[in-house]
Every structure is written in structure tokens, then in C-alpha cells.
Amino acid sequence: MDVIDLFKQDLSFSVEAEWSKSNLVNNRDISIAVLRSFILKRHEEYAARSRKAGPGDTTLSAQAKYKEPKVLEALAASGLRAIRYAVEVDGIGEVTAVDNNEAAVEACKKNIQHNGSLASSKVVPHHADARVYMLTHPKEFDVVDLDPYGSPAAFLDSAVQCVADGGILMCSATDMAVLAGGNAEVCFSKYGSYPLRGKHCHEMALRILLACIESHAIRHKRYIVPIISVHMDFYIRVFVRIFTSASTVKSSPLKLAHVYQCTGCNSFYLQNIGRIHSKDKENIAVPNFRLTLPEVCSECGHQFVMGGPLWSYPIHDKVWAASILSDIHAMREAYPAYPKISAILSSVSEELLEAPLFVSLHNLCAILKCTTPTMVMLQCAIRNAGYQVSGSHVDPLALKTDAPMSVIWDIMRCWVKLHPVKHRPGNHPGNVILSQEPKFQAKFSRVLGASVTRKRARFMPNPEKYWGPGTKAGRNPRTFQMDNRN
Ligand SMILES: [Zn+2]
Known part of the structure; x- marks a missing residue:
């Protein structure tokens, strides 16, 4: 010390x-x-x-x-x-x-x-x-x-x-x-x-x-x-x-994926670069099949952009x-x-390891312009639908889940039925999403394990106002500045 x-x-x-x-x-x-x-x-x-x-x-x-x-x-x-x-x-x-x-x-x-x-x-x-x-x-x-x-x-x-x-x-x-x-x-x-x-x-x-x-x-x-x-x-x-x-x-191509993200509602889908092919009792990694996604987002009708490749x-x-x-x-x-x-x-x-990336509670509600359910309510609805869910260390409003995007949006449609939004004219993503009926009835009732029960901090506030990176170190050691990561 x-x-x-x-x-x-x-x-x-x-x-x-x-x-x-x-x-x-x-x-x-x-x-x-x-x-x-x-x-x-x-x-x-x-x-x-x-x-x-x-x-x-x-x-x-x-x-x-x-x-x-x-x-x-x-x-x-x-x-x-x-x-x-x-x-x-x-x-x-x-x-x-x-x-x-x-x-x-x-x-x-x-x-x-x-x-x-x-x-x-x-x-x-x-x-x-x-x-x-x-x-x-x-x-x-x-x-x-x-x-x-x-x-x-x-x-x-x-x-x-x-x-x-x-x-x-x-x-x-x-x-x-x-x-x-x-x-x-x-x-x-x-x-x-x-x-x-x-x-x-x-x-x-x-x-x-x-x-x-x-x-x-x-x-x-x-x-x-x-x-x-x-x-x-x-x-x-x-x-x-x-x-x-x-x-x-x-097998490296099996660990890498492209991400297709909707430009309207931010729904995202991953497509692995490689897939397993069994030949002569041996599993080999070969190029994946073409994308199975429709040309436009089935939730809101907008186009996808492609990002990556990233570690999946x-x-x-x-x-x-x-x-x-x-x-x-x-x-x-x-x-x-x-x-x-x-x-x-x-x-x-x-964190749920099998779920790359996450949806944000804030983003879901901003698209639909609806009141915000609590994180626990949304986690319960996802668990009640039969899927796993967790938070993420990068964002307190993150939901990492193996549920497909269609299930997430159906849960949000059910939420809006319980908490109606004011009708707005136009063809924006929220309206298109809400014009479709949910395919199942979401249950927001409490289930065991959906909430954080242990009282341990997950996120700490920034230590001061305007917290951010310092300046790059100079050539002269006497002018070395502490960068904030020391
Ligand atoms: Zn969309």
C-alpha cells in the first residue's frame, strides 16, 4: 500500500x-x-x-x-x-x-x-x-x-x-x-x-x-x-x-456474428458468420446460410442496418x-x-451469458411513448413467458434475455393495453407496433428470482460533475497528468 x-x-x-x-x-x-x-x-x-x-x-x-x-x-x-x-x-x-x-x-x-x-x-x-x-x-x-x-x-x-x-x-x-x-x-x-x-x-x-x-x-x-x-x-x-x-x-466463425438492427424500433437480430456442418462423423465450421430475416422489420416496417462482426x-x-x-x-x-x-x-x-447485447427499458417505452413499467415487472413478464432475463453491468435499464424481439414487443403491447397511450397520427414505428395485436397475454405478476433481492449496489454514481477522460500525457514527465484511470 x-x-x-x-x-x-x-x-x-x-x-x-x-x-x-x-x-x-x-x-x-x-x-x-x-x-x-x-x-x-x-x-x-x-x-x-x-x-x-x-x-x-x-x-x-x-x-x-x-x-x-x-x-x-x-x-x-x-x-x-x-x-x-x-x-x-x-x-x-x-x-x-x-x-x-x-x-x-x-x-x-x-x-x-x-x-x-x-x-x-x-x-x-x-x-x-x-x-x-x-x-x-x-x-x-x-x-x-x-x-x-x-x-x-x-x-x-x-x-x-x-x-x-x-x-x-x-x-x-x-x-x-x-x-x-x-x-x-x-x-x-x-x-x-x-x-x-x-x-x-x-x-x-x-x-x-x-x-x-x-x-x-x-x-x-x-x-x-x-x-x-x-x-x-x-x-x-x-x-x-x-x-x-x-x-x-x-471454429472461430461460430463465435462471431453480424447484427441486424431495425432503423425504426431498434429491434436487433444476430446472424453467426459460420455454422456447424457434420461430415464423415466430424463437425466442421462452414459459411452460414443466408439471413432468414424479412427485408423490412416485421414489427415496425423499417429497414435493417448491418453491424459487426462482433464476438457473440x-x-x-x-x-x-x-x-x-x-x-x-x-x-x-x-x-x-x-x-x-x-x-x-x-x-x-x-449477467445472462447466452444473450448477446440487450434491449433497454427506456428505449422500448420511448418508441411506444408509453408510461414505464418497473424493471421487475418487465423481468417478471419475460420469465412468465418462459424465457430467461438478467440485467447488464453497462446499463441499469438493460434487459438481457433469450426471448425473441417479437415476445418483447408483445409484452409491451399488453402493457400499453393496461396503460393506454394517447393516439398520435402518422406512421411512426410506435404506431405500427401498437397496430398489431399481441399473440399472447403477458403476465406481469411477480415470479421468484425476477428481482434483485440481495441489497448490494450494482451501479455507482459518478464521483463528480463533468466526470470524463483527462488529457493525453505529454512528452515531458514533469507535465504527466493523472489520467482518470490510474
Ligand atoms: Zn422495427
């Missing part, structure tokens, strides 16, 4: 003072929580491998000794995060802090000296271009942390090659205007996907980043397994494990989420941003 950053002191910042504003350290805290969980997992996997091998096994993999995970912080700046990893995470190996700015590397060296023997013995500063460094150290690091100011796209190809088998890539993106649909051309050029505007845009941003990492990984016969993918404050961060398997790579498989691993959550509960004093990361991980651990 005694990490000191000299340059923060020069600027009259102290790490302790920053920690008192817990929202400033969310990113580092969640990374440390994932790292602790990863080290436990590595121990478990090593023990399982040893048990399986048995005492008489003389193969190299069976005889390999357990090694503490090596960490690379690829864009380290003054090295504060690398030092925190070394000082705070038990069982961690060497932490290499790479930066391409000579002054930043000098700053990192001084910070290491001033943070005790543990930092000095574990953190190794290095002046290099992160891309070249990662390319020249293939599969060498168990953990690679990429936290650029902006897009990580330029670093992904070398990063996926640098992670050891079963290792973890931690990757942030702060170019949310691009990823969330504000600049679709730039998103396509950087990430190879078209984003779509909508309430689910931040989850779509996570899925575009995951699809992009996967597309880089499969070029090197590797694939990703997401552990946790979060949207926090004004950026996204994903934690994925990377494995090598030429046969698994072949689960974006979290619930077992990991639960393990990380129990770790941060047990060590809450060790996490300055405990309230925030605990809220996010609680929400993450409850």
Missing part, C-alpha cells in the same frame, strides 16, 4: 490522496483482482497437471517446475501500475515495464528505487517500442497488460503472440466515440467491425474489441477465452486467456467472476476502489 510515484509528488499528487478518490483507481484495482485470481488458477492447473502425470512420468511437461507468472506492462509510462503489481500481488514473478519514451523509463527507474526492495527486485524497466518488444518475445509472458490512451488496435497483433499458452491478455480501449458508433469508418479501419448506435453500444464495443483480438489470435493458430469484459466510467477493459490450438481456431460467445466466465468477487470481499481493505469494482463484478456475475 506504499506505492509512491515521484512525478505525482512533483505535481502535488500523492498516491494515498488518489486512493481516497476510489474511482480513480478502478482500472488498476480490477486488474489486480484478476491477477490474484489468475495466480490461484495457475497453481490449480499446475497441481492438476502434476497429479495427472504421476511420479513415473518423465516427459518434459510433467517435469516442468511451477514458475511464478511473468508480467509485461507494455505501455508502462512512469511504471506505477507495474510497481503496484509487484508490491501488492503475492506469487507474482518478474514485472517488465516497457515504454518507448526515454523520459518515462527514467521516471520508472526512479519510482522503482523509491518503492522499496520488493519493487526493485521484481520490476524491470525497459526502453523499447512495445510492438517490437512483444514480437521479439513470443509466448514469453504469462500476463500482458495493454493500457493505451486511445485504441489498442496497433498493438494487438504483437500482443497475442507475446502471451504464453494459457496466459492472460488485459486490454483497455478508451476510444469509446469510435467503438460505440460515433465514427463507424474509423472503427472499421481500426477494429474491422462496424459499430451500431443504440443503448447497447457499450456492450457492442466490448464485443467488437473481443472479435478484433480473436481475429488477430487466429492468424497465429491461437484463440481467446474471455474471463471478464467490463465497461467502466468512460472506457472498456477485457481480460482474455490465450491458447494455441489449430483445430479450435477452425459469452464475454465473461462466471466461475472466474465469482472467484474474483469473493477475493475482493475477503480483501476489501486492499482495494481502494472496492465499492465500484464490487458493484461491477456483482452485476457481471449475474
